[in-house]
Amino acid sequence: MTLQTLEKTVQNQQLIFTNLRALFWVENNAVIISDLHLGKSAYFRKNGIPVPSDILVDDLERLDFLVQNFEVKKLIVVGDFLHSGKNTDFKIFEHWRNLHQNLEITLVKGNHDIRRADFLQDLEITIIENALYAAPFTFIHVPENAENQFSVSGHLHPGVTVQLERRKSVRLPCFRVSENQLILPAFSKFTGLDTTSCQEFDCIAFTEDLIFEM
Numbered sequence: 001m002t003l004q005t006l007e008k009t010v011q012n013q014q015l016i017f018t019n020l021r022a023l024f025w026v027e028n029n030a031v032i033i034s035d036l037h038l039g040k041s042a043y044f045r046k047n048g049i050p051v052p053s054d055i056l057v058d059d060l061e062r063l064d065f066l067v068q069n070f071e072v073k074k075l076i077v078v079g080d081f082l083h084s085g086k087n088t089d090f091k092i093f094e095h096w097r098n099l100h101q102n103l104e105i106t107l108v109k110g111n112h113d114i115r116r117a118d119f120l121q122d123l124e125i126t127i128i129e130n131a132l133y134a135a136p137f138t139f140i141h142v143p144e145n146a147e148n149q150f151s152v153s154g155h156l157h158p159g160v161t162v163q164l165e166r167r168k169s170v171r172l173p174c175f176r177v178s179e180n181q182l183i184l185p186a187f188s189k190f191t192g193l194d195t196t197s198c199q200e201f202d203c204i205a206f207t208e209d210l211i212f213e214m
Contacts, residue, residue, distance in 0.1 A: 006204055014027060019208065019210065021033065023184060030073070033075070034141070035079065064096070077108065108130075137150055137152050138152070147180060149180065152182045157185065158175070159194060
């Protein structure tokens, strides 16, 4: 895989945006992701839709690369770590977790995690019910446009439509950044894209080979 980065100072903090669907917070030595949706492929298979487990393996290989590249001590997940309850995909993650026992993982619960995430504590994952306050940021799942805080969230699976030549266009995942919030792309590639409501944001879009600000 090819890592491309774009650095920005946000709230006097150095943030590194990557084309691998993750954010690196330099001062806190933390990788931040959202919407891993662990178990989604197994959930589809259980319901008769043939989805390969390679999707999750690819996501975790990307996460492994990020952890090693930035030599991080912390992983913050801003919601929807899970897609459904504990299923066969969990064994794949459990193996990954055993290879990263020194990594401090914190999950801020998302809508998919509300009734399902307690078993993650067995893997020494800290679970936060509503919001994690780590100055100067507030980590939450659902975007919240509040004047008295700078929130980092996910949930929307944000994307942007890029116009090409000859009336063609392409939809790309992106980070959305405004004066008081940052919305992360879905970390899992097995998700859709919301390309609406981009007007009030600066968009940092990416492909497998590049990252750029719009």
